[in-house]
Amino acid sequence: MKSTAMIREIRGAYAFVERNINLIKRYWGWELVWLIYSLTNALAITYIGNGMGAITGQIIDTQAVVKYLLVGALIWQYLSVIFYAISEMIAWERWEGTIEYTFMAPVSRPTHLVGTTLFAIGYGVIRTLTILVIVSAFFRLDLSDANILGAVLMLLAGSVSFVGLGIWAAVLPLLYPERGAQMTNAVAAILLLISGVYYPIETLPQWLHPIARCSPATYVIQGMRSCLLDGVETRTLLPTIGLLLGIGLAVITIGLVIFGRVETYAKRAGRLKRSG
Amino acid sequence: MCTYALEVERVRKTFTRKERVPRPAGKRTLFKHTKKEEVIALKDIDLYVPKGEAFGVLGPNGSGKSTLIRLASTLLLPDSGSLRIFGHDVEHDATAVKRLINRVSVDAAFFKKFSPIENLMYAARLYGMAPVEAKKKMRAIMTRLGLKESTFTQPMEHMSRGMQQKVAVARGFLTSPILLLLDEPTTGLDPHSKRDVQAFIREIRETENATVLLTTHDMEEADRLCDRIAIIDDGRIVALDDPEGLKARVPPKNGEKTTMEDVFIALTGRTFADAEAAKEVGA
Ligand SMILES: Nc1ncnc2c1ncn2[C@@H]1O[C@H](COP(=O)(O)OP(=O)(O)OP(=O)(O)O)[C@@H](O)[C@H]1O
Ligand SMILES: [Mg+2]
Numbered sequence: 001m002k003s004t005a006m007i008r009e010i011r012g013a014y015a016f017v018e019r020n021i022n023l024i025k026r027y028w029g030w031e032l033v034w035l036i037y038s039l040t041n042a043l044a045i046t047y048i049g050n051g052m053g054a055i056t057g058q059i060i061d062t063q064a065v066v067k068y069l070l071v072g073a074l075i076w077q078y079l080s081v082i083f084y085a086i087s088e089m090i091a092w093e094r095w096e097g098t099i100e101y102t103f104m105a106p107v108s109r110p111t112h113l114v115g116t117t118l119f120a121i122g123y124g125v126i127r128t129l130t131i132l133v134i135v136s137a138f139f140r141l142d143l144s145d146a147n148i149l150g151a152v153l154m155l156l157a158g159s160v161s162f163v164g165l166g167i168w169a170a171v172l173p174l175l176y177p178e179r180g181a182q183m184t185n186a187v188a189a190i191l192l193l194i195s196g197v198y199y200p201i202e203t204l205p206q207w208l209h210p211i212a213r214c215s216p217a218t219y220v221i222q223g224m225r226s227c228l229l230d231g232v233e234t235r236t237l238l239p240t241i242g243l244l245l246g247i248g249l250a251v252i253t254i255g256l257v258i259f260g261r262v263e264t265y266a267k268r269a270g271r272l273k274r275s276g
Numbered sequence: 277m278c279t280y281a282l283e284v285e286r287v288r289k290t291f292t293r294k295e296r297v298p299r300p301a302g303k304r305t306l307f308k309h310t311k312k313e314e315v316i317a318l319k320d321i322d323l324y325v326p327k328g329e330a331f332g333v334l335g336p337n338g339s340g341k342s343t344l345i346r347l348a349s350t351l352l353l354p355d356s357g358s359l360r361i362f363g364h365d366v367e368h369d370a371t372a373v374k375r376l377i378n379r380v381s382v383d384a385a386f387f388k389k390f391s392p393i394e395n396l397m398y399a400a401r402l403y404g405m406a407p408v409e410a411k412k413k414m415r416a417i418m419t420r421l422g423l424k425e426s427t428f429t430q431p432m433e434h435m436s437r438g439m440q441q442k443v444a445v446a447r448g449f450l451t452s453p454i455l456l457l458l459d460e461p462t463t464g465l466d467p468h469s470k471r472d473v474q475a476f477i478r479e480i481r482e483t484e485n486a487t488v489l490l491t492t493h494d495m496e497e498a499d500r501l502c503d504r505i506a507i508i509d510d511g512r513i514v515a516l517d518d519p520e521g522l523k524a525r526v527p528p529k530n531g532e533k534t535t536m537e538d539v540f541i542a543l544t545g546r547t548f549a550d551a552e553a554a555k556e557v558g559a
Pocket of ligand 1: 272339341
């Protein structure tokens with residue numbers, strides 16, 4: 001009895017993986033556009049590093065700046081892909097109008113989320129590696145001193161919080177049928193601003209510092225820089241990894257609670273309906 | 277074991293929506309004036325559908341038929357009152373309810389770039405069906421509904437509306453629900469296809485002993501398929517009986533036998549032309 005229930009949940013979770021893979025196949029044109037967009041973005045930002053000397057007229061360790069920006073660009077790339085992939089779990093159903101059918105199906109929201117997360121992580125890794133390979137044709141990223149194992153652990157721990165933030169953002173299309181999905185862009189942009197992706201958070205005005213310290217991205221990015229650029233030992237990273245997992249679990253739990261509340265609200269207010 | 281497939285007890289459903297109000301004459305304002313307007317879609321409805329019955333709900337556009345179906349399919353929550361499906365409360369035991377039901381609506385929504393098979397596979401997995409068995413079953417149902425094998429793997433966006441509606445019907449039946457919620461399942465189908473779907477509904481009732489809750493604007497369809505019919509108007513049940521009983525309530529005109537359409541028009545207090553006009557606008 002227990003195992004049939006388990007199999008049912010696994011099938012339910014896989015439904016979302018397969019659906020998302022099919023969406024990529026069917027909308028590969030968009031996928032290409034997205035890839036070009038993120039790639040050129042990463043390149044443009046990294047070239048700021050190369051131009052530093054010319055901009056300031058001073059002798060600057062360009063290599064260090066380039067590395068700093070490149071790591072930021074790649075990690076942000078990965079985290080934002082996770083964030084968007086999760087936040088779109090409802091948006092797609094809105095666009096296609098299938099939302100009522102999915103909400104009527106006997107899958108629990110946690111199963112829905114597990115399926116979407118598995119896809120998001122796989123997709124995020126592939127996307128980021130693709131960009132990494134292309135970018136390394138433009139810049140030399142010397143990772144010989146890097147602590148790769150530590151970096152992988154750090155990134156996984158960071159993914160947990162971004163899954164959680166994705167759930168928060170996924171609520172928007174439930175509330176706002178038309179423009180909800182666009183609002184997630186604003187959320188992502190704010191995270192990018194405050195999390196020290198391209199500059200140390202100390203650069204920000206004082207009043208933003210406490211907010212920056214609330215963003216899990218701040219810790220992921222700092223952690224990744226110390227792994228990849230300074231080769232810090234995994235042992236010293238453990239407190240940060242622990243902190244990230246803690247934040248992550250809290251963000252996911254709160255996210256699921258909010259989602260449940262909003263789902264109930266949507267069913268009370270009749271927000272799931274499209275027409276008919 | 278519960279003898280009712282669906283119990284609806286004093287269910288009320290209100291929607292609030294923003295309505296535009298005309299701006300004051302001669303004044304130019306930056307924002308549109310809106311005010312909140314309450315619409316009572318269902319006004320304390322009671323309804324008991326025994327297991328195995330085919331129950332029809334007829335009513336003018338906007339009378340609350342789809343709202344009732346959505347409440348039964350856990351997509352809406354009632355303001356007050358309760359709905360139970362095979363004894364499970366729709367609000368508090370939603371997962372158990374979801375396993376027992378499926379719904380087909382007029383709005384055949386699909387991932388439009390996916391093929392029927394891909395769309396139905398998504399549904400099958402959501403309901404925890406074994407993929408091989410599901411695939412066999414979906415092909416059988418679609419063939420039974422008169423869809424060509426060659427369309428199974430083509431993107432849905434290239435299919436006509438009627439064909440899409442058939443895939444929607446297939447999606448509803450695929451998971452073998454014991455309560456089928458059919459919200460205008462045959463709207464937009466040609467007469468042949470209508471018959472196909474109607475025959476299929478009958479067949480499923482016989483083979484799987486499923487209960488059917490059906491709304492339709494096709495009076496003949498309701499007459500033919502339903503054991504009992506409720507006529508609702510403006511969120512209230514105005515009549516509930518078997519088709520013959522309903523027809524007996526309306527005296528024959530010009531010596532001709534009363535049709536379900538006569539019943540509808542007599543009981544909802546609208547002329548046929550009104551109903552048609554409302555349909556045009558409401559569609
Ligand atoms: N999600 C919603 N949000 C706001 N109002 C709604 C919603 N759903 C239904 N209504 C309103 O409730 C009333 C009943 O609508 P419902 O869709 O149940 O009618 P219906 O009987 O199915 O009509 P039709 O024959 O046109 O399908 C209408 O006034 C409609 O505008
Ligand atoms: Mg309707």
